[in-house]
Amino acid sequence: MAIFHLTHKFLKRSSGASSISKAAYNAGQKIEDNDGSTEYSDYTRKGGVLYDEIMLPSCSPSWANERGELWRRLEAREDKSTRRADAILAHNIDIALPHELTLEQNIFLAKDYVREQFTRKGYAVDWAIHSPDPRGDSRNIHLHILVPLRKIDAIGESFGIKDRYTKQQLSKKVSGQRSSWAILANRHLKRYGHKAAIDERSLKAQGHSRKPTKHRGIRPKSTRYQLDKMRAKQPPLPIAPIVRTTKQIHGDGTITIQRVIKHTALNNIRVGGDNKNPAPVPAPQPALNAQPKGWPPEAVAMWEAWGSRNPDRFFTVWPELKPRGFVAAKEPSL
Known part of the structure; x- marks a missing residue:
């Protein structure tokens, strides 16, 4: 049956991360680090990318539709920040999609979630659906979402002021995202005639006596x-x-x-x-x-x-x- 899995991490330069490289990985594409540069991130041979799309708020500039340009401008904006070496670039969210739904139905579900949580609030979103890893469970179709911490500025040439969060604010934000995902996924499962449902709460909060299992990653x-x-x-x-x-x-x-x-x-x-x-x-x-x-x-x-x-x-x-x-x-x- 469908399972609940939603993890949120920040994409940080301090850990060696690059928004360009992450976007290229999610979409399975080749993206230049700079226009005309000989350095690039190439994941064209990765495979397993079933769908990818950039969703934008209304009145966004045309350059934001191009994946490479979107993330190059974000990186350039962070280069001008006071702590550019330790800059936090984007929200990096991974979600398990219900395997009971077809690819088309999961695409509609993902679009509804991205629109509700991000684009309606003014954020550009780069997202992709990946097929299950051949080494793991064949039902593990999943969603990658990459969201800048900056909205595109009013002029439309670059990105504006960065969002800042305290630990309490971030915890509340992620809890809201998890709850919204469970509600929306269950709504889509019911719409297509499935009895399966997911719950973002812990087993203890749900009243189950069994112990939670541990995520082991790719098994030996x-x-x-x-x-x-x-x-x-x-x-x-x-x-x-x-x-x-x-x-x-x-x-x-x-x-x-x-x-x-x-x-x-x-x-x-x-x-x-x-x-x-x-x-x-x-x-x-x-x-x-x-x-x-x-x-x-x-x-x-x-x-x-x-x-x-x-x-x-x-x-x-x-x-x-x-x-x-x-x-x-x-x-x-x-």
Whole structure:
């Protein structure tokens, strides 16, 4: 089911961070540190970026629509500050998106949240949706949000005065963001017919007696191997199409949405082996009439030949092998 995860950190120069590098990472792009510079941040080979967009308040200047220019001007503004080496650049927020929702539905959810929390208050926002890490849980689709601590000034040439927070003010602000995310995500889950819900409160505050688990990050290779072996014995998850979309703003002011890079949830599941010598993915063993059984040899051969690439057609030929909960893939209309 959907889980609650929202972390807030400041992007700080004192820790060696750069808003240009972070924006390039989030969007999977190459951004020059300065116009015409030979130094740049290049994450074009990173992969896993499903959607990225810059959202701006009304009456924003045209240069703010260009990712590189937006963050270069912020960096230049911080260079003029009194403590430029220790400057705090932006809010860096990571959020787990509900895996029950399609990519299109998660995009609408993210837009609602960004608009409600930031653009309506006058902030530029650079955000992106990433696919699950192949080494982790295949349901871990997540959202990266990068927000400058400065609003674009009234003249529109640069950024204005920086926001300052006491510990109490920051705690209250983040608590409000967490609560708003839970409310909005639950509203979208209910809208699309899901019973799952998330809660930003601690387990103790919710009245649960179980102890909270600890985030372990990327697990050791040996642990991942055992998890992959276990997943290989389970029926395949319903396959939902994932399409990366890119918003482009042209010189004449027109906007186009391009759709590229199609893949499915099964592409995010690595089974056995290690990074250099991954083990082949075995034919799945879904439930047959609610009783676990092996597939007939001819069905296995057909799956390996073409069925894994076209599961909708395969389970039309072999309806008795269709796993419980399987939903035919549908292209999202963006």
